[in-house]
Amino acid sequence: MTGKLKRSLIYWAILSPLMVVILFPFGVMFVTAVRPRAELFTYPPTWGFSEFRWENFSEMWVKTNFGGALLNSLYVSVAATAVALLLSIPAAYAMSRYRFAGKGAYRTFLLMTQMMSPIVLVLGLFRLMMSLGLVNDLNSLVLTYAAFNMAFTIWMLQSYFNSIPRDLEEAAWMDGASHLTSLVRIFLPLAVPAMVVTAIFTFINSWNEFVLALTMMRSSEDFTLPVQIYAQVAGRYQVEWHHVMAATVLATVPVAIVFSWLQRYLIRGMALGAVK
């Protein structure tokens, strides 16, 4: 027992630098968010605060138009996730189950798109959205987020699809199911864990995306959360740091909710496994 305790302590000691790096910004963010305005710039900096001000959040909500930006972000992230999944499931299925000319090239192409940072493409994308008349339209973000995430989602789904035995679908066909029926009733239920993982990934990526949102959205009522929070800092005479930090705290909440809600599917999916 003591040996085990000792080992645990050593492991935590090794992990602690990492923990500090991860948790420090959260600590600063949280402490700043709940402080009264007067204590923002106390020197030397402390972790304490004289009063836990919930009002910071409500003031911030009104002042920064947080609600509008939250809805924009939710719309863009949910829609981008849906579009990415709807398009990648058939693509991944085809890559996993069928042989066709150019399959290897297609896989390489997908990988290569992942090697480019969106920022180098911003100008081109902006011109593309101009010609489509989508600038200052949230749907431009839906399209680009879905597109940028699809390379990953197709790879991820394909490798999971490969692990679902072909026999299961063949058994369903022998049982009298059409391709579509076997896909919907046998294949997709088994692929749920992979779909959940890719959905979480796409949602979080879209939620946090900044550069494209900043470029495409011109008017403040269409801003997503990252841009809206940035707008509270950039180009102001006075930055209300406690409001900025309150907004960032709130902005992390939906991601946390999505993750904790969907992660039970992850665990269930791992337990399903292959039947031998």
Place this chain on the structure above:
Amino acid sequence: MSSVTIRGVKKKYGAMDVLHGIDLQIRDREFVVLVGPSGCGKSTLLRMIAGLETISGGDILIGNRVVNDVPAKARDIAMVFQNYALYPHMSVYENMSFSLRLKRMAKDMIDRKVREAAEILNLSKFLERSPRQLSGGQRQRVAMGRALVRDAQVFLFDEPLSNLDAKLRVVMRTEIKALHQRLQTTSVYVTHDQIEAMTMADRIVVMNAGKIEQIGTPLELYDTPANLFVADFIGSPSMNFLRGKLEQGAVVLPDGSRLAASGQGAAGQAVVFGIRPEHLALATDGTGLAAEVEVVEPTGANIQVYARVAGMPLCAVFTERHDFRPGQTIHLIWPEGKAHLFDDATGHRLQGGAN
């Protein structure tokens, strides 16, 4: 129930020929086993009957209907897969009733059929369980149950027992055979295990390298194998082969020993003399074929002796408990009519055999 006719069926993957024109007539109610070493094309042929592989040439008929272009779901065939292929997200009941629900059969009818099949297969207690809560043998039975509820024209089995341990395999072998005797559904069963083939089949189809080597009842294959491949494949331990030359009604081995034989071959022709280990007996008077004992393996029920004759390996099985020593020379005889004679060049059986 229905017959299955396979006429000149070929399978190519690109430039590679996997099946070179298979002709086979499977009669109504018959239990046919396709057996052969791995890669011989037996599973491919089964999957072509099922409709899971396309046909590169020839025809497959179920009953009188050519099914070449009929998709798997419309062939009315049930199949048991090697890894069972149970739907992991469905209970045993749902697994077994899946095909019936697809047909939109009435609920009470489905219930009756599933419970009936579960009763036959001893699965009644497990209907609510999910496949991962079952043992290998139970999963195997669920896979059979899924086929059973269908009342399909033909049952296909793709090495269904190869994932089970040796003891359970023997039990399930008997169960499948009993089930067939009861239901009389035309069945095609693929295995690489010749004992499974021998014990279960009405007729065995021995395949090798994409061709049929011989079709016959188990005992026909055992008693009169058409060629060296079948002779070697059927029976365990396998038949002994002694290579020599045919001379005046005898096979002469390299060391000069003569084995009486009456094959129809030319004098001086290179031949293979075949004799099964279980047909060898000890000569008490010192006559017969001299063999030098190398290894002795008692199995309890019998003793297997590995020996050498004229430099060639030979195995003999005795049910009596002799006391053999390595290095000892024993003399072997065999009953008339039990020996086989093959052409060494072509591998074909020589008419008349040996004795």
